[in-house]
Amino acid sequence: METLPYYLTSITIAILLTLIINLFFSAINNRSNIESKKLPPSPPSLPIVGHLHLLKRPLHRGLAAITDHHGPVLLLRLGSRPVLVVASRGAAEQCFSAANDVAFANRPLLPSMKYLTHDYTTLAFANYGPLWRNLRRIATAEVLSTHRLTACAAFRTEEVRGIARRIFSDWNANKNDESSSFTKVEMKSRLFDLALNVMMRMIAGRKYTFSQGEGVGGSEAAKRFREMVEETFLLADSASNLGDFLPMLRWFDIGAHYTLYCPSTAVLTPSLSTAGAMETLPYYLTSITIAILLTLIINLFFSAINNRSNIESKKLPPSPPSLPIVGHLHLLKRPLHRGLAAITDHHGPVLLLRLGSRPVLVVASRGAAEQCFSAANDVAFANRPRLPSMKYLTHDYTTLAFANYGPLWRNLRRIATAEVLSTHRLTACAAFRTEEVRGIARRIFSDWNANKNDESSSFTKVEMKSRLFDLALNVMMRMIAGRKYTFSQGEGVGGSEAAKRFREMVEETFLLADSASNLGDFLPMLRWFDIGGAEKRMRKLLKEREELSQKIVDEKRRESEEEIKKEQTMIGDLLESQKQDPDFYTDETIKALAFSLLSAGTDTTSNTIEWAMSLLLNNPEVLRKAATEIDVRVGTDRLVEESDIANLPYLRCVFTETLRLYPGGPLLVPHESATELTIANYTVPQGTMLLVNAYAIHRDPAVWREPTKFKPERFEAGREEKGWMIPFGMGRRRCPGEGLATREASLLLATMIQCFEWKRVGEEEVDMTEGMGLTLPKALPLEALVRPRPNMIDLLSKL
């Protein structure tokens, strides 16, 4: 295990100091910077708070005063967030021109809006993408189309006349026999009720939800609803929550959450009601902001000291002593699953770490992991953390593996299962897998033939990693696109430049997705500086991925309709659906889904097979036993088939034992809690990232006998150890590719064992060092010596 150099506290502190100095200098250099980079002009700003201190309320008037003074297009810095302010027709038109409209179609993910917008999934706050497109399509088709509006004209007339009737009856009641007298009426609530009744009748058919009688007007429920809407807009005021702009303040819930629960505080309400006059918001005053920051820093120091007592009073999970600002980041070592195992071994199996600003629950026991994914908690833990570094690679968190639990994820998962991973589809594609597996056997045999130097008993050295990756890639490509032609015209992808680059891209994706490799995910201030260049690398990777996936989609689109229908591939079927519903089945959605499956289904499977073969080479007696089972149950007259696997129990034990020792996702994929919950009698706060250490659980000496030993026998019937494993995760986010991975890996292993004799390259054992990333690669690619088994040469030469 290595300590991550950039997690070393001294370096981290040095970085933070550099940052603060940078911030000061950035204020001084602001103007020259703007000129050299051609950024929009920007009034002089202060360190850290930027232009926050200039804002006055109401915001539209406050900003008008600033643009009147400094020009109609300004770039402000509200804390850490750059904000373009536009106050001229020309610039506004450019923002929404055909060229720029899509680029500006996102909404900022203001942390304070996370709750009110159901994690940014509502129509008005979702980012531009498939989810928003779907919601917008439904809203238009179901409520706002001209057709629907015309159909509902009668409702509106009725409601408007209802107001007229009620005003008339109020006047009648108050006129005191003076038919020319006036009556005072309050209009605000009547007008709100009109709008509410019209909307309710259009979306739900009636207004009875609020009142049984005349209408919602005046009912307590309607009044409360009006207050709720007003409160929502008040809280959504673009600059009312300081934590949206100064990330550090979020830890302390200053302003933002407080206003969520105490909406009528003096901070917000009075200033809005003084419609004419502009007021400076008290908490935007620089002196107070600086006081808050100082309090914060002092708080951080005290929080380190008070950590333990806090934990006891709140019943939070235990937490090792932490440092201010970095929290427990300095404790992490790599590879992360081993680093975390060392921490849980020492401090207990359920820990709450603070990685910079992010609370992280680390679980390394069966009991606690079962509770995380129990019926009661699984939904609450079904979200993924929105690690800023993953924004690009996950298309703004909209891919199958990284979307939050909700309608978009459900839809993607349904498509992936129905189109590719259902038992029906897997069975239909068995021939592809057999063909690809036998292709590997044929190529190994021909390499041996070419190198054997007339010595039919000699061994040939083969490199397995790239062959196994190409197998997994070809299988996935054929299942989702029908062929592997995108990568090579000839024999297969093996060795082609494009396939090699694809492998590098997948490996890089998982390396960059390593749950704790990007410091900016945990120390928000560092994001401005992209330390380590992760963000830059991701953008480059994304561009390449986009081009490749577009090529796959375009090639499929060029095929005739009959071909597409006949082949029944995922991309073909989705292109057909695109014709019916182009708003949801966009090219973007199809490409993202294709790439999700290509990456999730390749590296994981090929790594597992590589570990299995390495374990067999280091344990020749297990290899011999597996070969004997195949000889007895399949024989040597024919090649093993996928349907034989059920009849090879020892081989299945080998596969299971491999996944125990080397689970393909050692920390699963990180989850995040959508609500506060209880795990192992501890309170786990909402928004906590969850890392379940499957690697540690699979090697827990309290559960497994000789836990680090490769013993497939432990799973044999009769002497089964009652161990508990989660190599594919658990609950709703469980891996949907288990069936495919099991069939593919088992067939490949069975074929390699049946056809060839295997030996290590030297006397030494195969190196079993683990690499890094979200998946579990071998640090060194597997090489082995191979020769065909004499009684299989005939069959192999006919392949």
Ligand code: HEM
């Ligand atoms: C031995 C091979 C494999 C292993 C060990 C493995 C393991 C895992 C694990 C641990 C997770 C995370 C579960 C969680 O979040 O708790 C996962 C998710 C996933 N896996 Fe696999 N996997 C393998 C093969 C495959 C294959 C062949 C596919 C097919 C395309 C696939 C597709 C996915 C997808 C799409 C997800 C994300 C699911 C979601 O977030 O809803 N995996 N896998």
